[in-house]
Amino acid sequence: MSVTAGKTSTDLDVRGRCQQWQKLASLLTRAAEQQDWDQLRKVDMAMRQRLEQAGRAQDPAEQHARRQLAEAHRLALHKVVSARDELAGRMNKLRQDKEGLSAYELTKLSGE
Numbered sequence: 001m002s003v004t005a006g007k008t009s010t011d012l013d014v015r016g017r018c019q020q021w022q023k024l025a026s027l028l029t030r031a032a033e034q035q036d037w038d039q040l041r042k043v044d045m046a047m048r049q050r051l052e053q054a055g056r057a058q059d060p061a062e063q064h065a066r067r068q069l070a071e072a073h074r075l076a077l078h079k080v081v082s083a084r085d086e087l088a089g090r091m092n093k094l095r096q097d098k099e100g101l102s103a104y105e106l107t108k109l110s111g112e
Contacts (some may be wrong), residue, residue: 022107
């Protein structure tokens with residue numbers, strides 16, 4: 001095992017993976033807060049790919065970083081669902097308003 005400044009290469013690998021998970025968590029959070037859905041989709045895809053490649057985390061520090069990533073993902077998903085529901089509500093209201101306006105116009109035309 002190689003040693004670099006008192007750290008083993010395994011320690012450095014774990015630290016690098018932890019930083020990777022923290023960076024992805026930060027990117028997920030930022031994209032969700034900014035409602036940048038395209039960026040959120042890209043980060044989500046990158047996260048999934050990296051998690052598949054990394055396999056199971058053995059180190060407690062990496063497990064902690066992954067739990068933080070999972071929490072960031074859960075919160076981002078909550079923002080997506082909330083935005084979707086809000087948009088669906090607005091679309092439904094527009095549809096109802098349009099139907100009401102059409103009915104009013106028909107009534108107005110039939111009275112002339």
